[in-house]
Amino acid sequence: MTRRLIVVGGGLAGITAALTAADAGAHVTLLEGRPRLGGATFSFRRDGRWLDNGQHVFLRCCTEYRRLLDRIGSTDKTVLQDRLDVPVLTPWGTTGRLKRTALPSPLHLSAALSRYPFLTLAGRARVGVAALALKRLDLDDPRLDETTFGAWLDRFGVTERERAAMWDLVGVATLNLTAEHASLAMAAKVFRTGLLDTNDGADIGWSRVPLQELHGDAAQRALEDTKAEVRLRARVSALDTLPGGGFTVTADGATLDADAVVLAVPHEDAARLLPAGALILDGRPTDPTALAGLGASPIVNLHVLYDRPVFREEFAAGLASPVQWVFDRSANLGLERGRYLAVSLSAADDEIDRTNHELRERYLPALERLLPATRAARVEEFVVTKERTATFRAAPGTGRLRPYARTAVPGLALAGAWTATGWPATMESAVRSGLAAAQVALPSLDLDPGRVLPTTTPGAFPERTTTP
Ligand SMILES: Cc1cc2nc3c(=O)[nH]c(=O)nc-3n(C[C@H](O)[C@H](O)[C@H](O)COP(=O)(O)OP(=O)(O)OC[C@H]3O[C@@H](n4cnc5c(N)ncnc54)[C@H](O)[C@@H]3O)c2cc1C
Incomplete structure (x- = not known):
């Protein structure tokens, strides 16, 4: 008999885990508490118009998110700039433009910087020196998560104005924190992967349709095409392990059996649902209440x-x-x-x-x-x-509170933008976490993840992870 995977949570993490497992041949049931898929990316009707809960953008470097768009047939509902081009407006009427050229990084931004009206000559030099230093940081060095990006910029004499004109412009939107509060580890990841490692990583993309149509509805069709079962309005209230292995999942009073479970819910919900002894942080079993330290x-x-x-x-x-x-x-x-x-x-x-x-x-x-x-x-x-x-609040110290997909319970995997993907809490992080969770869960169903995933999916197991 085909063994069953239950995925709890129908955001981008759960959608990705469910689709990947179904593509590998698993019998998948996805349980989502709300009446729609898509999680934190959704739309609502107001006076006959669809509005999104919040503007979402992605970058060209969001490779796994873009692969998911392909998989659910949504790529042609998005726009992706040929070349990064950001108009910067001010109340006094001066407009700047951060536009890249085809030159290799970091030269691709040098023309834009030389014309950028909001930096002095000395400011441009400081931005250049800090950018080159960022390029040399080792993203796997845990010490990067001990300080704020702002404190690190201070070492280069970067002024408040330069911080606002350059670093916060990109950083606040991607990290959801100002440089003053954000972990250097997360900021380095964003600036390196987006702006410094390649010349096209930060080209910006966005949806031409409501987010619900782009993600949730398209994913539901794709999942149903694989014969995965999607149950909406199915809020999970308990997740229990069985003595001989396997799980029971309680959703709205009904109990379902599963051979493997992917828990793809926000960290506050994961803390409530994780079975005792399942969570591993920093290589040690940890009480799930520790996840509250991730904040919001x-x-x-x-x-x-x-x-x-x-x-x-x-x-x-x-x-x-x-x-x-x-x-x-x-x-x-x-x-x-x-x-x-x-x-x-x-x-x-x-x-x-x-x-x-x-x-x-x-x-x-x-x-x-x-x-x-x-x-x-x-x-x-x-x-x-x-x-x-x-x-989550990507402040210093949060790196060690982000678990890998593997838990201490065989067959139980964690997913969510907040898990240890190496990325800030973005759509890319959510999708990557779903892939990592599928890699952990599939062997418990006697299925080979190698059929659908590369041998090492970053974020799945600590011992096989280097920053993607
Ligand atoms: C306003 C806004 C703007 C954003 N802008 C961007 C952006 O521009 N670019 C970008 O990359 N990212 C952006 N993000 C972040 C991005 O949307 C999230 O990181 C990502 O969508 C999270 O996906 P997830 O699957 O990890 O979690 P979620 O989307 O939160 O999904 C978790 C799902 O689990 C369900 N659930 C919870 N508990 C239970 C339960 N007990 N039983 C069953 N189901 C349960 C929830 O209903 C939810 O559907 C933004 C987020 C917001 C809110």
């Missing part, structure tokens, strides 16, 4: 509908403005006359508890300063989406 960092998105065109770019970053990034999502809504802008605010500790009215009072004037055309436009709608626990 919020993201807020403002969805602003104007009655007329207000923006010529598809997106832009803001400097010296509370607006961090703004995206024109009009095409997603099929708008002809009006414009829908999504303002994405990462590391949003200061915004998460503000009322919609307060956010409106703060951000509509800020948008007027960055995008003068909005001054004459009428705001037809102002919607706020808040994700209080958008990602």
Whole structure:
């Protein structure tokens, strides 16, 4: 009889684990507590329009996430820049542009830096020296997780202004923390993989359709095509090990048996569901309550509908403005006359508890300063989406709180953007964690992961991991 894998959690991590295992021949049941797949990437209907819970972008270096898009038939629903090109807007009207050339790294950004109006000559030199030092860091050195990126930048005399104009511009959106709070290990990973190791790693991609269509709905079709069973509204309340091996999983009062389980839920939920003795951190069995140390960092998105065109770019970053990034999502809504802008605010500790009215009072004037055309436009709608626990908080010391996929219980694997993938909590991290979990779980089903995965999937086992 085919042995059963239960995947708990239908975000990108669970979707990837389930699809990979099903492709390897496993009998898969995916249990998701909500009425849809896609996890932290979803859309909702409002006045007949689909809005995303938050703007999501990916980079060309997100190779496994892009492979997942291919697998679920969604690549043609996304756009990926030929070459990184980021307009940077200011309230005083000066616009900069971070645009790469085809030259090899790090020369691919030298022309953009030499023209970038927000750095002095000395500032450019400091950015260059720090970038070269970043390129030399050993990403597997655990000491990188003992200090903040900000403290490390200070060693190069990088000023507040330079930090804002260069490092935070990219870092805050990818790490969901400012340099002042983010672990150097995570920042080094982002800048190395995105901007320094290759010349095209940071080319930016985004969805042309609502996230629900891009991920959750497409993945559900792909899973059902493999004959995997997807159960929605199936919130798992207990995960128990059986004396002779195997598991029982309780979801909404019903009990299911499984030969292997992938637990692909956020770390707070994993801490509640992990069986005693299962979690290994730093090579030692650890009480799951330790996962609370990963904390949470919020993201807020403002969805602003104007009655007329207000923006010529598809997106832009803001400097010296509370607006961090703004995206024109009009095409997603099929708008002809009006414009829908999504303002994405990462590391949003200061915004998460503000009322919609307060956010409106703060951000509509800020948008007027960055995008003068909005001054004459009428705001037809102002919607706020808040994700209080958008990602874990990638502060120093969190590296040792991120477990590998393998647990102390044979057949039980962990997945989630928060596990030890070496990446910050991104879609890429979620997908990589799903692959690692499939590698751990498949042998318990007498299936060979080598049929669908490379021999070593980073993040699966500590002894076989080097930073991908
Ligand atoms: C607003 C916002 C903006 C973001 N922007 C970006 C971006 O631009 N680029 C990027 O790469 N990343 C971004 N991220 C991060 C990215 O979305 C996440 O890292 C990734 O989607 C997490 O996937 P996951 O599968 O690990 O977890 P989740 O997506 O959280 O999935 C976990 C799933 O488990 C389910 N679950 C929990 N408990 C149970 C239970 N007991 N039983 C059954 N099911 C359960 C949940 O309902 C959920 O569906 C953003 C996140 C947010 C919130």
